[in-house]
Amino acid sequence: MPRRLMLVAHHERAEAEVHATAIAAWCAANDVEFWMPPIDATELALPQHGSDRPASDADAVVSLGGDGTMLRSVELLEGADVPLIGVNLGSLGYLTEVEPESMTSAFDRFALGAEEGEWHLDERMMLDVAVNGEVIGRSLNEAVVEKNQSGHTVRLLARIDGDPFTHYEADGLIVSTPTGSTAYSLSARGPIVSPQHRAILLTPVSPHMLFDRSLVLSPSEVVEIEVAGHRRADVAVDGQPGGVLEPGDVVRCSPSKATAKFVRFGAYRYHQILKSKFGLTDR
Incomplete structure (x- = not known):
């Protein structure tokens, strides 16, 4: 009881x-x-x-x-x-x-x-989200780095486990969990992933480039997104504003030790x- x-x-x-x-x-x-x-x-x-x-x-x-x-x-x-x-x-x-x-x-x-x-308990993975080393939240669905100004794209550098992957010219980047694969990531043409799975999804939002695919990464990998251009960007965690990012700021998304536990x-x-x-x- x-x-x-x-x-x-x-x-x-x-x-x-x-x-x-x-x-x-x-x-x-x-x-x-x-x-x-x-x-x-x-x-x-x-x-x-x-x-x-x-x-x-x-x-x-x-x-x-x-x-x-x-x-x-x-x-x-x-x-x-x-x-x-x-x-x-x-x-x-x-x-x-x-x-x-x-x-x-x-x-x-x-x-x-x-x-x-x-x-029984249905356990879901979450992501710890930090900006320039300072934790700003924990996401069940996703962390989003997106443009700060309407009518402009933002230039973002994605790193995976510390290694540069590529620069994106896009409206934003979504880092999501399998639970979040049916949220914002889905509207950006990301894959649907069973919430029983453990993985990290990296999905561009309206990319202005040839490479427009999502990445499905290992649940142990760490994704970093750096504001690489001259324009500011916004960061949000599960839809809640997390602040304005200046050029050079880095958002780090890593698998959290905590899980969400839903009673089924x-x-x-x-x-x-x-x-x-x-x-x-x-x-």
């Missing part, structure tokens, strides 16, 4: 308040400490549950929303070894699994433990989710 549970919720879903209240009630009935980030608690009219207590103190974190809320939950955990339960609100997501109507029964199963409750209550049917997302048929 978990003794401490934190809820991270989407603020703009009309049904979020009802479900958040139900989660708080389940915790009260099972003598489980419960808290939410202050902004979530205020927005969902549950201010009594708002706390600055870190997510790493929890035995489990519940993410109430979609894949974006799951990314926010992973960010709040800061690499802590805490499992995540994703409750899906809205459209079909790649990361969330539990539907609201089966939410409390899923919590009951989780409380029984992995063997008796018949659940059945077989994770990634390929079926992918099939549904793209409206694919059997024939």
